[in-house]
Amino acid sequence: MNFFERQHEVRRASARLVWLFALAVVLIVAVVDVAVWLAFGLSRLPFSVAAQSLAIASAIVVVLIGVTSWIRTLLLRRGGGGKVAASLGGVAVPENTTDPNLRRLRNVVEEIAIASAMPVPELYVLPHEPGINAFAAGWTPGDAAVAVTQGALDRLNRDELQGVIAHEFSHIVNGDMRLNIRLIGVLAGIVGLAVVGRMMLGGGRGARRNNGGAPLVVVALAVLVIGYLGVLAGRLIKAAVSRQREYLADASAVQFTRQTAGLAGALKKIGGLQAGSSLRSAKAEDVSHMLFGEGRRLSAMFATHPPLARRIQLLDPAFDPAELDRLRTQWAAEPPAGLREDEALGLTSRQPAQIRQATTLPAHPGAVAATVGEPSAGSFAHAGGLLRDIPDAVQAKARHPGTVVPVVLGLLFSPRADVRAHQHRLLAARGGQTLADAAWQEGAALAQLDPALRLPLTEVAFPALRHRPPQELQALLAAITELTRADGHVGVFEYCLSTLLHRDLFEAMHRRPPWTTSRTTLRRSAPAVATVLAVLAAAGTADPRAAEAAFRAGLARALPGAALPFQPPPQGPVALDPVWPALDGLAGPEKAVLVEALATVAGHNGVLTVEESELLRTVCALLHCPLPPLAGTVSSDARSV
Template sequence: MAATMNFFRAQDEARGRTTKLVVLLVLAILVLTGTLYVLAVFLTGYHTVPTRSAGVSSLIFDGAHRDWFQPKLFCLTTGLALAVILGGSLMRIAELSKGGGAIALRLGGRLVSGVTKDPAERRYLNVVQEMALAAGLPVPLCFVLDHDGSINAFAAGNSPQDAAVGVTRGALLNLTRDELQGVIAHEFSHIGNGDMKLNLRIIGAIAGLTALAQLGYIFFRLAGSVRGKNSAPIALGMILTGVVVLLIGSGGILFAKVIQAAVSREREYLADASAVQFTRNPLGLGSALKKIAGFSGARREASEAELEAQHLFFASSGGFLEALFSTHPPINERIRRIDPAFDGIIPDVQPVAVSADDASPVSRAAPVASAAPPLPVAASRAVPTDIQIQDSVGFRGRISETLRNASDDPVSAMGLVLGLLLRRDPALRAAQLSKARNLAGGEVAREAEKFEPLLRALPAGSRVPLLDLSMPALRQLSAEQQNLFRQAITQVGYEAEDGLIVLLIQASMRRYLSREKNPPSRPGDLAAAYALVLTAVVRTSGESAEAQARAYRLGAVVLGLPGLDANLLPAEKVDLQKVDEALAVIAGQSVYDRRKFVRACGAAMLHDDRAEPAEVEIVRAVGDSLGISFATGLGR
């Protein structure tokens, strides 16, 4: 595969081009506001003069009196245009910010139950769970577009904690497991690369420009309502203003849609490259694209909501002037980038029967290797690559069917989370359970007690994946229920003997149950926070003191932050309360800084070329608590 395509370089190039295109979109808005000012200045050259007819005035143009420097007019026109654009944008973004589930329902999606008996839907859920476990992401809500017989899929939401994925009925019926896995990996790449938030911003920009065009229609209506003496010049001025605003707004819509299409095309190339990197199976994604090309003649007419959200889908649904405004690259070009040997032949599409193995419960993450790849001998203790860290954190264990089934039910899922936090001491455990007795009439506490023996028996590395499997059920709780559960988790607390993993589980749940998309930045010494949390992570291993010191130093090299303590902190300085506070400081940093810290933890874990299940669980929990995915690398 490496000989045919450098997927990391493809991601870097696509990211760079996307940045340039977003800059062009901003420049387009500036050009539109500037054009409005220029035309306003031009119109000020017109003024009325009396004619020989009594009471009649004539509108003439006097270029000699035109003044291009009019600060008040500039502020008026530019301020009005920006107010309309920003107002329209913010209103549209607010409407779309309800989460991926709300967007999926608007597209006509049906939420797939975790206990569905449909073999194709069961296979779909299993593939999504595999992707989530391998990516270190909470499992998103899964939807099916039953009314759509074509092959397509989408991802929607504002962030990983409120994401949703959906597939069409045609995708379930016509894709093999490998092909479906490639499509789902593509959608997970959109989640991991932050494309969902970018899509919302682009939609908002277009909505703002549409609002500018609507302002032109408002001027037309106002012109028709003008009455009284000398109303003709006023009405004419409003009509001219309406024409100008309408033309600028319409031109802006055209310009923005072209840029939107170009941005979306680049993100599709990036998601394709990331999906192949993630699954290590370019044939699956390539074969799915070929089947979509074979379905090109069987498209139905898209609904208004689907046309508005075309850029969210795996493949374009076609339409007027598709070559210019399509939000996706030509499908043959996408296939060739994945499979340079593609000969242009598109096979016939036939329905695929779902076997019992395909619909079997998830047991391990298929996309990852069976063991962390060893570092080259000559590069011993060198910084591990992104791909080595990603391979090492994939879940390879098994979760019992009883716990999997429990994770599908909201009340039982709350019981599982609570059960993972319970202490071994009977008195302390009873005190913890008493703080959760008000949840679901005490049912959550009873579920936690029921599952406690199974949770105690979980092998190392299985607790965080179980949390990820529980996320779709937890997201079905009402806002009030989520808030009560979040408060209960906080009240349950943690003690030093609980270990770092319990603290990280609580931090992860607080983050994913929070209504705040981005935690507020907490003031604090970032270098000290890095040192403390990295030390806590390293000291959870069972290695010798010398090995832990080497692991810390390697992580510190990755961070490369001035003022960061170069040596492992003493064990007595690792207080869980202070670690929790330091984690909050890191959580308030940029995505880039959070990714860099998670990468440092992964590098420290692999300092000896090995990754034990307990170490993997800690690193995954750090990523979960900071909202960072392992799906598409950690370097950016």
């Protein structure tokens, strides 16, 4: 099952959730109507009066469930994934933390974010939870949060922590987070009936003492019983929706991290330690379907995760469940310590920087489309290498709230002295002399940075930008736009940086894309398809004939038989701004075809330049088709081999 098929499956699961919710509401309304009929003796009243009474009772129940679910979902959506983490006692991990455990966690998350072409999520630790667990929450990748327990930090070595985080990133990439938030909201309405029933029961008892309110007590008992039946139904729904997705997330985590030992080791520690994966928080039930491991000990019928031994055996076929008994005995005397294991396994040393060499795309463009949402072992290793190649001092500034803005702006300063001076004047007029001077200094320091490291550095900087006040973010985005257009020409890197930051920060603030999409097809969107193929073809080579040949090859794959002219827009990548609403509205299979066409264009001359790599990944990101980093890109001036 590839990325596009998984996306379709998530939509089907969302549809099933709606139908299950509707069925539960109908059954609840029916039972409440029966209770009202019996309690108030409606059979003795005229039919019109009885029918009106039942309609009122039904409407009250439907409105109560619907409004409760809507409000709960809205609050979770507005708060983003961080609100879910904070509700369980989560504490935010500072971007510039120096704590060894937290620094290790953030490094792992940044590596996997770059490998999976996703924004770096917010990070939280549940400091009072000794069990090994984690979850990802959020409405969009831009407002996602990943939370891990203190037990996971303390007990897991780096490989095991990578496996757990990769598992959670699978939920982010595949769209499970939004489904999980919807599930919390839907179940809140059903479960809320139990609270209403208790309140009614208390009022009904008072009425019975004063005025014979026995019918109200009967209805209250019925609502209370239905509410608790709703709790059981909710657990069944969660179990039905989440179990299979946990198997998929385990499989994706193995693909992320190159090996099964890390994820299997984390699961073995859950089984071998007394705390297991249990959570102490009273709200653990709300997020049970989102967790890496079971948050509560439940019967097989209500379990939201597959059996632990079965998950381990799928990763390690030689595993004997009896091994968990031995581990329990061993770790009862001396529990494992993740950082000590890292030292013993040699996982703490910094690897040397890698050398990026020219490479070719896979021979078949479909192989590129198949990597969407499917980072491979090479993607993960390449992402780690990119981070290691960025100097520590530069990374520290990009992670610090006080210096991140000058770093991002400094990336946009031109190598031409006249343009750079103009940019400095523009920035001083907009943001003040202090900001302009700081950005100038950062720009000078970043001038020697390998071009292939510029966008990864921006991804590292994103978390420190995310929580700045909205007015500051608007001012930053305006400054970025002004700097990119200071010389009257917007280059590929400038466009990619500014567009990705606009999209990610907009989604972080508003929990939706910055454009409205509607369902469309490649044929209906032919002009937009031609524009994006032409811009990519022009970015890959300075030879007009070679660019047109690449364009024709890509067009033949996206729109066979179409006779569209090759017309590279004179404004360059800026011409792509109007195409995103149309192309983002394509169905999954047609997006896959478009990605194949883009790969055909990029790989036509046999070499992937930095510009082509950045533009290809940016186009895919804006279409919500995360394309992992393409290893081996060459410098911006390498046009052919």
